[in-house]
Amino acid sequence: MSRIITLTTDFGLEDEFAGVMKGVILSRAPGVTIVDLSHAIERQNIRQAALLIRSAYRFFPAGTIHLVVVDPGVGSDRKLILLEADNHLFLAPDNGLLGMLFEPDHFQAAHEIECPQFYLTSQSTTFHGRDILAPVAAQLAAGLNPALVGSVIEVQNLIKIEFAAPIFDGNRSMITGEITGSDHFGNLQTNIGKEMIDNLAGKSSNAVRITVKGKSINGILDAFADKAPGEMLALVGSRGVLEIAVNRGNASDQLCAGVGDEVRVEKLVC
Amino acid sequence: MSRIITLTTDFGLEDEFAGVMKGVILSRAPGVTIVDLSHAIERQNIRQAALLIRSAYRFFPAGTIHLVVVDPGVGSDRKLILLEADNHLFLAPDNGLLGMLFEPDHFQAAHEIECPQFYLTSQSTTFHGRDILAPVAAQLAAGLNPALVGSVIEVQNLIKIEFAAPIFDGNRSMITGEITGSDHFGNLQTNIGKEMIDNLAGKSSNAVRITVKGKSINGILDAFADKAPGEMLALVGSRGVLEIAVNRGNASDQLCAGVGDEVRVEKLVC
């Protein structure tokens, strides 16, 4: 079987939680390939997981099944959903985790997961990732028709969470956005996409000034090494958004900046 | 080959230790599926690993091979053993790691691992997981008869470690147990199983009071979200034992509680 199942959770790696999900999957879909995207989502941080899965899924082949489990409402009346989007399948609690895939250019269909014949025989109330989502994912990998997991849900009935959108000022000479996260290297990710900057600055990416936490950076560079070690720079990172970095350093620590902090990009008059 | 080998160690993930075990396995059993249960067992903590493997193995198919390596005695005269229990195979140092699988309802057979023709040609004295257990596991996955790894050991000759058992008071109105661990979320696990609570409290799980570190909780709930964020609750967790948790919080930190702390469950008179 060549199907792939990816896992994104806030479970950490010290307990058996991720491992037993794999046991449940492999019991029902022998030979399926399982890939960990991250088990180090901050506990209960739905936004972080939503951003990660939106960035990551497209590097997998069409038909890949993505399990996303950040589930503070487990055991309550929150729904579990199967989303078909951009020719991938996503299984998650209906709590906003998949909301970045609800736009018309991605969304294809959604079903509530509600048919217990696909679950583990005995279910806990605190680990539906293991007891419900993992066996359903395995059976999808083994050929189960997605339409059979439960009834259709219209996209407008799914839970969304709001992400701040970057805005142009009136005459398109400035973008105001914000920090959305920082990575393992302390590089600060923003919600400002490459196209928006291109729109602002035209062809010369050096004719901009980026300001965050009172510090300003001139120009958008290609490589960390385009600045001296310890110096700050802006670039378009591997997620396709503006990032603030420090060559061989940690921008998050150096700026004391984090999620929600404002980032401004201004067009410079040459 | 559809056999599965799981790994549980205290090796951490920063060094090559887990990775080279996989290299050794895949060199001898191409295509076998390897699943990490945890490499973040606390250094030398045999009890933690014993509890984890006992909880985790049953989510894998019968015939799965479980390698458990927490081995402070490596290179000394401690034995290495192959345990057949509940239709799974377990390989580990004979230091108590597998002791929770020695009861008659699990135990099937045990062999000492003592036949060097199955080992790496050149063995270190400090990494028998790589040099002995991994190649033996691979050859078992490839079809080696377990009886061929070495001579039979009777169960009474295997090393056991004692785990405190929860006790009923005289008239079955109270259980006294203890904390056995805490998970990534700070949820506190106990040694008090669901059946024991059912026995105490009868059908109404709300007619109990749980006390730990001087704090009392009334009732056993189903879901973290049944309490407000930051509030403490008791529930039966995914390992099937009583757990103390804080909704969206960390019970271990909030109670300053840990392994060995007493937990009491009392039947309330309604």
Added chain:
Amino acid sequence: MSRIITLTTDFGLEDEFAGVMKGVILSRAPGVTIVDLSHAIERQNIRQAALLIRSAYRFFPAGTIHLVVVDPGVGSDRKLILLEADNHLFLAPDNGLLGMLFEPDHFQAAHEIECPQFYLTSQSTTFHGRDILAPVAAQLAAGLNPALVGSVIEVQNLIKIEFAAPIFDGNRSMITGEITGSDHFGNLQTNIGKEMIDNLAGKSSNAVRITVKGKSINGILDAFADKAPGEMLALVGSRGVLEIAVNRGNASDQLCAGVGDEVRVEKLVC
């Protein structure tokens, strides 16, 4: 497909970085086996990764493809290389990561990776592991001839970094070496190989004194448990080099020792 691809990076596990490399690989080489060696190389620590891959690769079958990505120069004019050494394939930035495999007894051939038809269609400037090395590795796993990735580079034109070599004093009665790293357990690894010690001390490994940070240890033992818990000892570890350890303790913390600290091994007159 039975080919194996290993991954060694400084990416950490919290982001999607390692996971999306796997997605890129599995999209182009379905069914290939991917093994994480470590994603916890210290950020930008080329030496640590160079030591790890040199120690680890030989536990995998010939023909294994090893991706090593510690790449502070990503997006600059540093080269990416494909090294054939000891019948394994290695892909990495040309920054010294693979320098320990350049000796004549390992080295077979090197090519610059420079043919964009094997890359992702759209490449970032900050993540060549995902955009260039992963797809090239996948295509090698799927049968691509290594010679087709780019032009030959002579070994003398590859970037090397210097590692201090241990030295004998004039009459071979003492070795002076250094600490090269410490592992998850705090065991201190040195650059002093087993053969060199054998050369010094002859057949009796107890007739030596090891000194580090002003503390002396007599003899080289086989097992951690050969000393009482908390006591320091020297042994030849699983990498085949002299290590300083504390039984059930942490030598790195206890000695406050780290990379570059001097280690002396003296022959004792009996």
